[in-house]
Amino acid sequence: MDGDTDRGEQNLLGQFLRARRELVAPETLGIPVHGTRRVAGLRREEVALLSGISAEYYLRLEQGRDRHPSGQVLRSIARVLQLDDEGTAHVLGLVRDDDRPRRPRRARPESVPPSLAALVPQLPFPAFVEGRYLDVLCANPLATALSPRLVAGRNRLRDVFLDPAEQALFPQWEAASAALIAGFRRSVGADAGDARVVQLVGELSIASPTFRRLWSRHDVRERQGGTLTFQHPVVGALAVHREKLLVTGTEGIVLVLYHPAGADGAERLALLGALAAEPGPVADPPVRVEGIHR
Secondary structure, three states: OOOOOOOHHHOHHHHHHHHHHOOOOHHHHOOOOOOOOOOOOOOHHHHHHHHOOOHHHHHHHHHOOOOOOOHHHHHHHHHHOOOOHHHHHHHHHHHHHHOOOOOOOOOOOOOOOHHHHHHHHHOOOOEEEEOOOOEEEEEOHHHHHHOOOOOOOOEHHHHHHHOHHHHOOOOOHHHHHHHHHHHHHHHHOOOOOOHHHHHHHHHHHHHOHHHHHHHOOOOOOOOOOEEEEEEEOOOEEEEEEEEEEEOOOOOOOEEEEEEEOHHHHHHHHHHHHHHHHOOOOOOOOOOEEOOEEO
16 A cells, blocks of 8 residues: 555554655755755654664664654654654554554444434534544535535545546645545554555555555644635535534544635525525536446
8 A cells, every 4th residue: 555565554653654754855954965865855864863763773663673662762753754743643653552452353334323413414504424434424415515425325535536526626626635635544543454444545546646645645634624615516616614523422433514614605605505405416416437436
C-alpha cells in the first residue's frame, strides 16, 4: 500500500517516520543544501542529529527493530519532523498500540443508535451518520439532495475519489480529499492492518493516483468541522459550516451536519430543501466509474 516491504504493515511507526521525514525541506531547519540531494526531504542522520539520538538508533526505529522508544525520543523526533499536536499524538499512539497483543480483527458491523436514527430525519439541515471507515450509515433527505451519494451503504472515500459527480461538488477538491484521507488515517489509527482498511486502501491506491500520493504522506487529522462551499448542480455555490460530532458510546461514529454560512447560504439551503420535498431527483444520479457502480 505504501511501497514498503511485506512486513510494512507491522512497522507502522517506521512507515510514518519515513514518510514524514521525506516531506521536510532541509532549508526549514537551517540545513544548507549544496548541489543535488539523493533523498527527498531529510536524511536519516539529519533527523537523528537534530533529535539528539544516534543515527544507528534512528535507523532501528525506521526499520522496526526497536518498537519501544520513549515518549521523550518520539517528541524530539516529532519536533524535527514539524508535526503538529495531532501528528505527535498519532506517533505516540502507534507505539502504545504496538504493545497490545495483535489478534486478527474481524470487521464488526457498525450500527446507528436507535435514538440517533430517529433524530437524523427530523433535523432541519443536511445530516448523515458516518462510521469509522467513512461509510454512510444513514442520512436525511436534505443530505441526499445535497449529494445523491449521501445514502446508507455508500463510502465517502470511494465516492470522493472515484465518482466525478461527487468531485464536482468540491471546488477545492484536492484539499477536501486530502483532509478526508487525514481524517480516515486518524480514525483507524494503528489498525491500518484491519482487513477493511487494507481492502479500501488497496482498491483506491490502484484506482486513484491522487489517493495513492496523498495516502503515502501519512497526514493525520481529527475528523472535525469547518467551513466549505459546495458547487451544487442545481442551487449553485452553497456555503455551509460543517460539524462532525462524535457519537458517545460508539467506536468512531460521528454525526455530520451542514448548516448555512451566512444569509446567502441560508437561502440556497432553503431552496435545496424545497426541491428535496418535490418528487424526482434533485441532482445527478450516481454514475458508473471505470466499470464499477458504487
